[in-house]
Amino acid sequence: MQFGASMFFTDYSMRAAELARALEERGFESVWAPEHSHIPVSRQSAFPAGGDLPKQYYDVMDPFVSLTAAATVTTRLKVGTGVCLVPQRDPIQTAKLVASLDQVSGGRFLFGVGGGWNADEMADHGTEFKIRFKLMRERIEAMQAIWTQSKPEYHGDMVDFGPMMTWPKPVQKPHPPVIVGGMFPHGARRALRYGDGWIPHSRRPQYEDVTDFLPQFRQMAAEAGRDLATCPVTVWGIQPEIDRIRRYEEQGVARGIVQLKAEKADAILPLLDRWAGIIRQLDG
Numbered sequence: 001m002q003f004g005a006s007m008f009f010t011d012y013s014m015r016a017a018e019l020a021r022a023l024e025e026r027g028f029e030s031v032w033a034p035e036h037s038h039i040p041v042s043r044q045s046a047f048p049a050g051g052d053l054p055k056q057y058y059d060v061m062d063p064f065v066s067l068t069a070a071a072t073v074t075t076r077l078k079v080g081t082g083v084c085l086v087p088q089r090d091p092i093q094t095a096k097l098v099a100s101l102d103q104v105s106g107g108r109f110l111f112g113v114g115g116g117w118n119a120d121e122m123a124d125h126g127t128e129f130k131i132r133f134k135l136m137r138e139r140i141e142a143m144q145a146i147w148t149q150s151k152p153e154y155h156g157d158m159v160d161f162g163p164m165m166t167w168p169k170p171v172q173k174p175h176p177p178v179i180v181g182g183m184f185p186h187g188a189r190r191a192l193r194y195g196d197g198w199i200p201h202s203r204r205p206q207y208e209d210v211t212d213f214l215p216q217f218r219q220m221a222a223e224a225g226r227d228l229a230t231c232p233v234t235v236w237g238i239q240p241e242i243d244r245i246r247r248y249e250e251q252g253v254a255r256g257i258v259q260l261k262a263e264k265a266d267a268i269l270p271l272l273d274r275w276a277g278i279i280r281q282l283d284g
Contacts, residue, residue, distance in 0.1 A: 004030035008056035013262035020070035032082030033063035071105035080110030107171030
């Protein structure tokens with residue numbers, strides 16, 4: 001099992017490059033950057049975790065900028081979006097961003113994607129909330145065509161373009177892994193349909209622990225004809241609990257992501273040192 005860490009990079013948090021170096025030095029596999037373009041003042045959409053929306057959601061930087069900074073100061077650390085809100089992004093331009101970052105990082109990019117929960121935010125991008133998942137699928141399929149074909153074209157109900165010429169292509173073949181976020185069962189089904197991995201959150205108000213659903217996910221994969229090696233599970237928001245992490249490992253979880261607050265190094269580095277000790281203990 002690999003370990004990654006996520007942070008809402010802001011103008012008051014650790015810099016992405018600073019955190020990336022610290023993670024690589026401590027044996028982490030990856031760094032992840034979330035995305036929100038803005039938060040409308042209307043605030044009609046409830047925060048999925050419950051309670052007030054944390055300030056960092058309003059303030060987060062663009063993930064592709066943050067991850068480029070992280071990639072340029074590391075050599076092994078993978079860089080991932082956690083998650084890119086595909087229904088709010090143009091697929092042609094996003095395909096170029098993904099391919100460019102995969103080139104800059106030397107093939108270390110992980111494309112975490114999600115449909116999003118903030119209907120107000122999506123509306124400002126011209127996206128209708130109820131059709132966001134179909135739009136996400138078509139945009140991802142279109143991007144996969146762009147990454148893998150010399151003269152890609154795509155003709156869907158919501159995304160439609162004729163043959164084009166666009167480079168660079170990604171370093172990773174056929175393309176960077178598309179790791180689909182979302183709850184069970186719908187997020188799991190999307191991951192098995194067009195993704196290269198599934199990212200469930202470890203805990204949500206709707207359930208106590210996502211591992212309760214892993215046996216069902218394995219059954220769904222078998223019914224879909226998918227080898228789980230082609231769609232590994234990344235558990236988001238893991239806690240420093242050795243027994244629980246060992247249970248993740250026993251159930252075949254490929255990666256766990258630690259959620260860090262948008263804070264400076266003096267608050268974050270001691271936490272990373274604690275996690276480094278846990279990683280060594282598990283490896284030993």
